[in-house]
Ligand SMILES: [Fe+2]
């Protein structure tokens with residue numbers, strides 16, 4: 001199936017996006033091994049997370065409406081956010097993925113979701129931190145954190161995304177904040193439990 005997905009992607013995303021997808025796949029597999037998760041599921045979610053990345057806005061809205069998704073006003077205004085949900089729809093319809101955990105990891109890769117699974121956390125973090133994202137100090141620090149504590153990495157990756165959106169004067173989807181607060185609380189309560 002991997003070759004089939006790669007062939008599908010080659011026709012639909014530019015080379016830079018294709019390389020990013022391979023980077024997410026690779027980092028998601030490595031993090032899954034590190035945290036004793038199912039690396040095959042991580043590979044599939046990483047490979048398919050951006051299937052709909054280059055779909056035009058009207059196609060994203062149509063696909064989301066066709067799948068009866070709840071579309072909020074920010075998503076209507078910025079349909080690009082829907083590429084995560086629509087990628088999960090394509091993974092299911094086009095490639096026959098039925099595993100709920102994989103589909104959720106694809107769906108949550110952009111905004112996250114409070115109480116998301118460790119597999120979703122891995123894909124969320126890998127999407128932001130894979131090597132093609134750059135080599136800045138901030139990214140290198142986040143990468144280091146991603147090997148130390150998964151929820152801390154989700155929290156700080158969300159902070160990084162929020163800071164980026166603030167600087168660019170972009171709308172921030174409230175789910176990014178909810179994900180950040182959830183992950184922060186998880187990381188802090190784990191810290192308290194540690195001996
Ligand atoms: Fe994406």
Ligand SMILES: [Fe+2]
Pocket residue numbers: 020024049050127
């Ligand atoms: Fe991505």
